Amino acid sequence: MNAGPLASAGAGAAAPGVLRRDDLDRLLDAIRRRGFRLVGPVVRDGAICYDDISSAADLPAGWTDEQDAATYRLRRRDDQALFGYNVGPQSWKKYLFPAVSRLGVPGTADSAGAAEPERFAFIGVRACELRAIAIQDRVFTGGRHADPEYAANREYAFLVAVNCGQAASTCFCVSMSAGPRAEAGFDLALTELLDSADHPGGHRFLVEAGTPRGAEVLAEAGASPAPAGDVAAADAVTERTAAAMERSMPAIDLRDLLYDNLEHPRWDDVASRCLACGNCTMVCPTCFCFSVEETTDLTGAGGAGDERQRSWDSCFTLDHSYLHGGPVRTSTRSRYRQWMTHKLATWQDQFGTSGCVGCGRCIAWCPVGIDITEEVGAIAADD
Amino acid sequence: MPQTIEQELHRQEFFAGLDQEYLALIAGCARNAAFGDGEFLFREGQPAETFYLVREGAVALEITAPGRVFTVQTVGAGELAGFSWLIGPQRWQFDGRAVGRVHAVELAGACLRAKCDADPRLGYDLMRRFADLAARRLQATRLQLLDVYGHAHAG
């Protein structure tokens, strides 16, 4: 029998613990006591969104999401799983890279009125989201000029990951090597184990620590050492999720494929469907484009009265490529091509990684159901 | 009624007065080509291995800059697109795009050059025809450049 990653973890790794579902609040309280603002998934407006939480009672117990191209619905589960869904329309960039913010370093005169930077604790970060955060880390802090706001928000962020127990039909993290198992970049990683005939023992979580402070919190929460059976069960959960994945990105060199096919007729085909609404860029956890605007405060309250703000921008807007009195990318065709080739290909040259984590949000939230894996497949079929 | 390539070339004003035997030689380097509306016949920067005698429709010579597409000329029925193959440089200077459905005779540059090299009389004749075409295009371009309909330039 093959031992899964947890079961075969080396002697040096901190041993995983197990925490009963009803004791989860001990974990959350231990984190809060350290001065973190807890943010996690909640049901709101027919979706699972990220918001402030105070306890496990705020989590979407018993909910799941049904997703497909242009489709997202919440459905009741027949159990009380706290993390029995995948990803909703929001991502953690909502906090690390807010949609609108005053430019400048938090807490300095350059952003008058801003308080100390927040210390966020993200509860329920999926493997694909961990990868997306790592990708944005590279963009915002890995170059010559780091972004102070992102750096400040990210510096102390406490990440509690969750290993997915199910795959939405829109998920394709396996083919992007970004999941479903959280491998690195977390303080704690939870795998939810539901009470079942195969694995009796009550609704509980296998918890791994990924950092010393994660291990401290885990100890403070009173987790017991995880029995081998629970460790194996947790490995089985992620293996089952990986096997259930329906979509995949073709296993080819996407960079070469797209570089060689910038005039492929498929771009015309997708342009006939794409509304250039930009939803994909809003929901994508790695999209980072922003625009800078002067904002003037007539009262002079913002210091010298000359302020700037930055806000999320989308390459689907005509303004995004404005040059010499007009856009460079005038047609929807060119803008869709820009988004997809950036995400999958030119991002690699710019930042050394892919820009895509296979979370599938762009597929679910596209109003006309454009599927990035299908578009790549169509171009690859000709190649 | 379908015509042979040779008959088609004979119909074209561009080759008026050319010896029958030369028309036959040229036809050996020619074939019919058809393009749908918006299809590119040739792209800027690509090797200019061919030129086109337009039979039906029109070809727009386009050049692009960020955010803009310019049509510098249209080549219609009976006219010729492409002299880079003969006079050089041997790369297309513009994009050629079909306006509406285009039927054209496509002539192969290397094939024709070889025949001109083998028979300088043919080469001289073709060179004169292309020089005439180039001169007419140049005059037209100068007129276009004057922007005679526009307001006065500064200075």
Place this chain on the structure above:
Amino acid sequence: MRTLAEAAAGRPWTESPAWRVTANRPESHDTVTLELEPPEPFGFEPGQFNMLRVPGIGEVPISISGDPTRPGPVLHTIRDVGAVTHALCTLRPGQTAGVRGPYGTSWPVRAAEGGDVVIVAGGIGLPPLRPAIYHVLAHPGSYGRLVLLYGARTPADLLFTGELAAWRARPGVTVEVTVDTAGRDWDGKVGVVPDLVAPNLNGKAAFDPGAAVAFAVGPEIMMRFAVRALLAAGVAEDRVFLSMERDMQCAAALCGHCQLGPFLLCRDGPVLGYRPLARWMSVREL
């Protein structure tokens, strides 16, 4: 590997200290050279740019157009084409503009040593090349001829005309100027800049192409034709360099606007070699 704290420390990318205008010199009907005094020592490489900000109006990238070895005010040649450039062009000495920089890649003046340096400039393309010209002129022993091929729309649009005459008079320097159209009061060349590369009917270049390096800036169409002319004249493909332009907002490789295919022009450009750039230049709406 820096910690995030280290990365965020030091001057944030948004900070744009006020520099005082020491001179505003008109160069043509729509272009001025603004001299701005840095509040602390400032250095730049030829081809780099600063972000100039007018609070409340906006911020734009402007190439530095002066001599990199001269201390004191930093020169920026600006064409009035929009709200921000208009505000900059109308600044008076004593007023200030926010300045941050320098950003971007520079002309490979050291790699160019040993051969002729061909500068091909169209219109407002000359200012970002002028620092490279100054560098070559200051190191005559390191280079062959300096060949400047420059054109503008009309004679009134020509920049730095006094300097053009002074450069032309120096040994080892060729200056050829042309305009697209002109009236009776112009006795210079009328024609296009790319045609200056190989003006003789025998197709030979006005310089020795063997070890030549070429730097070109101008409207993209002009640059494409100029590159063709340079390559046809025998300049090696990997010795041609261009300065490209796209919308720029952060200049810090963070905002995503200045992308040209795989290149972030604020970081990988604006100066790019023709060889890596070639396949991207001919793609429409890139």
